[in-house]
Amino acid sequence: MRPHPRLAAAALLPLLTGCTGPQSALDPQGPNAASLAWLIWTFTAVCGLVWLLVLLTVGIALWRRRASSGAADEPLRPESATERRKQGVVIGAVVATVLIIATLTLMSFVATRSLTASSGEPLTVRLRGYQWWWEVTYTADSPDRFVTAANEIRVPVGRPVRLELSSGDVIHSFWVPSLAGKQDMIPGRDNVLTFTAERPGSYRAQCAEFCGMQHARMALVVIAMAAPEFESWLDAQRQPAAEPADEEQEAGRQVATGKACAACHTIRGTRAAGTVGPDLTHVGSRQTIAAGTLPTTRGALGAWIADPQTVKPGNKMPMVPLSADELRAVSAYMAGLK
Amino acid sequence: MRAVAIAGLAALLAAGCQREERDLRLDPPVTAALDQVAPMANAVGGAPPDVLGALGEPYEGNAYNLSEGKRLYSWFNCKGCHADGGGASGPALLDGWWRYGSDPVSLFVTLRDGRQNGMPAYGDKLTTEQIWQLVGYLRTVGVSSASFAAPSRNDEMQSRPAENRAPASAELGTPPSR
């Protein structure tokens, strides 16, 4: 069958869809990711070019070899003309390699340095990685205005964000490809990652260092909002948990504070004050639950609470036995914790 | 001939690779059945639930369950009263002397329902499976004979001989006289 060029080109098009979307290093939405993307394309282009040249040279050498069979009689005797040409090619290649590598190194160095440069007063956010969720703390000038949340980072547009990364158990790594490169979160070590979001939007991030059974489902959403909206969101997060709106939610609150939920989770304003699991005070206001595994809807909350081990097998949340009424009530309550 | 030998060796090696089974999720009827212990009248000792045997004693010989028990021991504040097995305001768990019995049923009832001299009840704070995981771990803390399964290595400060020492009795030393 003869290769059809147009068909071949069309067949390659779907591959390009991997370049855009909320989690793509090739579709940068911030200056950090933009400089990294530029590096990616430059490296690809240059190395691609070098690769083509090398292939071409090998091809020519093989063709020439086939063509000149006279040299087979005395292969070790150098012929001065071709020898000088070969020398020239080799020296030229070495010099070109050194130049190219030096240039690429320099470009990489400059790009990396520009990642940490930022203008303006950065917003400091502490991100602590646990198996397999993220604890997000917004600091403030006095500790009673700190906000502790989980699995979602909201940032103001145009202002640099300084993430202080740490880990509570094993090595994790924070990677939001649309906005920045990877930075490891190593227990016992404090790392910093600075990035700026240029446009409002929702960007998906994930853990980029294998950290155990559910490494694949340890994702995070970074949402960039206009600065005034961000401030009002932060103020809303500072408030204690919303009061139940109806009887079902009140029953749900009784379940959440009386059963095993309170032993691991905090819902500020109630007697649930456990610290080993994510803070649930405003869980209804987040886009996803279980670290990016499910959307935040009442049904998904119910499914997660009913059987976390099927959704995310091996994670640290046990299957707490609840009756159907209790499950309905607690999922209503959680969905209402906006 | 060589091919046959290689194939035979490969088959032998593959058969040796048996990974430990990890039961990450118990069916709710099994969980409910695990809660049905039949303690004696004084709540010390009693009949274990039949389903434990049917499951193959997963909380005694399964390293994953023992490690989860070890994690729960830290997470649920056991160290505040019992230290790392040495005891403080609560009794020691290291020395082989158990006020309310050391068999699995007694330990399960102790954890789930609490005891009258200060042990809080954890039945409303832990699930049945988590309590069994803790029971399995507690039975490795002061053990004096080696077993095939052990919890993972300490993430925290090592303050006493590890659970997976062998032979256990030789390194642990003599318990304090009573």
Place this chain on the structure above:
Amino acid sequence: MTASTAGFATIRQSDGHDPSGGSAARWGIVAAIAASVGWLLLSGTAVAQESASGFSLRLVGTFRTDNPNAHLAAPVMAGGRLLLLTPFPHRLTALRLGPEGLHPEWRFTPETDRMAEGTACCGLGVRSPAVAGGRAFLNTADGRTIALDAASGTKIWEMRTADRGSGESLASSPLPVGDKVLIGNAGDDFGVRGWLKALDATSGATLWTRYSTGPDEDVGIGPDFAPFYKIARGRDLGAATWPPGAWERGGGSVSGPLMADTGLGLVFHGTGRPAPLNPDQRPGENRWTSGLFARDLATGAARWFYQLAPHDQHGVSGTGPLILADRDWKGRARKLLIHVGLNGHVYVLDRISGELLSAEAFAPVNAFRGGAAASGAIAVAQEKATRVGATTRDVCPAWTGATSSEGAALSAETGLLFIAAARLCMDIEIRPANYIRGTPYLGANVRVKGPPEGGAGELVAWRLDDARPAWTVSEPYPLLGGPLWHPRGFVIYGTLDGWLKALDARDGRLVWQQRLASGVVSAPMLVRGADGAEYVTVLAGRGGAAGPAAGLEADLRDATAARGFGNLLRGLSAEAQPGGTLYLFALP
């Protein structure tokens, strides 16, 4: 020889304060009742006596309790009887001297909630009852305050004052002053909220409660609050210096001594350490924990506050001994408050204004840089800071404290402050702490060790005016009891390994010692019989191999057992006969 029954008067409490003076002291103040002295039968275990020139104690009687836990409550005098309170489960025995020896006249056994064994800290011991106006007031480890008739032992009232379910208990002595009784709670290990309460002495009703954390209204910060240092000035600091909601579980328990100055109308107390021990879970200065309060006696409103350790990272707290003294300080007559800090420093403050006059170390300390800064609080050494996930090694002092809450006595005449010191260091690893009501809220693994050089205990004679030791006597084990100053120039104290020692106060020379049946974790008391003869009572009973830090069943092969003492006390042998013994010695 014949004898007749004796009445006794406490003539000098172990803090050196003359009880017949103006200020109310922590223990009972009762005048002697005329009676005659009785000779007592010698009982108890074999003793080895040594006597040196001029001083010796002669054993005249013993009384055994059958309680194996830590006996922290030195006996107090009430109407000619010695009141002896055993650890939990409590029994209060009134002892008279008779021809047969110390014999119990009446006993009072309160109802006990055995679940309190899980939340009472400190080996289940409680400090001494207090006697005033013919009534004896006692605190129990399961959270009750009880008033009894001191002559007959009948109960007048009993109130449940501490909430056991949240981990609160009572560990210190009540302070009867005027028509009120003041009590403070314990339970920093459980994340309780510390408080000081005033009860009506006649009915037991709670008159007011002042907390150690939270909004100004709860703490008692009002228009009369005039702290000397500006770090204590601000609105609602008891909530603003904590992450949201953390102050409700913030600790700061009032489990140390309470001292009242009725002339000034003030009561002084320390607040315990913040909860949890993990400092990264409570960023901020964590007001008003690990500090000293002066409060109005009538209303509890705060007058001043001195912060011993803002954002306490080492768990040291402010519940050490408090002594009131009116002395010249640097040429000026001042009213002083002396606080022997559990962080190994002797603090001297002006008790009217709260100004720090001196803070010097009496024990090996490397966690703090000496010298009082402008804020009044001494600075933390950064290399000994603690943080979650890290193990900080060789931090001195240890979190168990450089002394105990009754560990000091002042000799006003000589200007010497005698301190029963524990010279301890620790390796501390900070871990996440999970809050579950009624269970410990700590977040640390601690291994206590001896100091880099010298013994783990020391009797320090501290020259108050110079702020340095005059002499010290080394001990192999930490001193967890307190010293007794005798005006004839001797210091008497008991050790953890069971020795009762008398030292010459001029130079610390050992003049007499005797082996007791058990270690001593309370202070000896000086009492006078009706015939005018002086007696020294000592209560021995350390409660198990790990002393008062644990119940009986600690296994010391775990270095973190018994609050870390497991590591340190491995050489201490098990008791031959667990239990408490009250010794009565006659002075020549």
